[in-house]
Amino acid sequence: MFLIFGLRTRSERLGVVPGACRVCDHSGGMLLVRETTRFSLFFVPLFRVRTKHALYCTNPLCGARTEIGAGEARRLLAAAPH
Numbered sequence: 568m569f570l571i572f573g574l575r576t577r578s579e580r581l582g583v584v585p586g587a588c589r590v591c592d593h594s595g596g597m598l599l600v601r602e603t604t605r606f607s608l609f610f611v612p613l614f615r616v617r618t619k620h621a622l623y624c625t626n627p628l629c630g631a632r633t634e635i636g637a638g639e640a641r642r643l644l645a646a647a648p649h
């Protein structure tokens with residue numbers, strides 16, 4: 568018998584938050600993404616290993632990724648218009 572296990576990261580779009588890109592200065596908003604990495608056994612996700620939040624520039628020519636903390640992500644999401 569052998570085990571099949573691995574880490575899988577899933578990206579979840581939380582929404583577009585106001586902000587300017589540090590790379591290209593694009594001010595049309597940043598896409599807030601939550602990246603959850605789970606440990607899986609036989610392709611069944613078992614538990615969460617880590618959660619990261621990142622902002623992606625919405626300028627298709629740039630697409631820069633900026634990692635932010637969970638607190639910062641919550642704050643940005645709360646400030647975003649729905």
Ligand SMILES: [Zn+2]
Pocket residue numbers: 588589590591592593624625626629630631
């Ligand atoms: Zn940019």
